[in-house]
Amino acid sequence: MAMKLHTLDELTDKYIGQVGTPKRDEFDRKLTEELHAYHIGEAIKMARESRSLTQEQLGERMGVQRAQVCRIESGKSITFASMMRAFKALGVQVALDMKGVGSVML
Numbered sequence: 001m002a003m004k005l006h007t008l009d010e011l012t013d014k015y016i017g018q019v020g021t022p023k024r025d026e027f028d029r030k031l032t033e034e035l036h037a038y039h040i041g042e043a044i045k046m047a048r049e050s051r052s053l054t055q056e057q058l059g060e061r062m063g064v065q066r067a068q069v070c071r072i073e074s075g076k077s078i079t080f081a082s083m084m085r086a087f088k089a090l091g092v093q094v095a096l097d098m099k100g101v102g103s104v105m106l
Helices: 007-017 020-048 055-062 064-071 080-090
Strands: 095-097 103-105
Touching: 007 020, 020 064, 020 080, 055 064, 055 080, 064 080
Parallel strands: none
Antiparallel strands: 095 103
């Protein structure tokens, strides 16, 4: 007997809901948010490593504990303020695309 394979979209439709339903929209929004947080955390980690800094050293520059840096880099505890503090402590200039408002250099 052949095993039936399903696409991710089919499973998401079945267990979360169809695109356009409130439950699916909330799921997609949260997923997008988490992916963005992960990518920002990875960017912070890459910038830290390229400067040969430990998490503890970056934490000292930011005024936070090493554990907080770990959470930021893993995308689990990123706020706009902590992201900006990390990039400032690393000396990284950040450009934000404000979708329709324009770009801002920080």
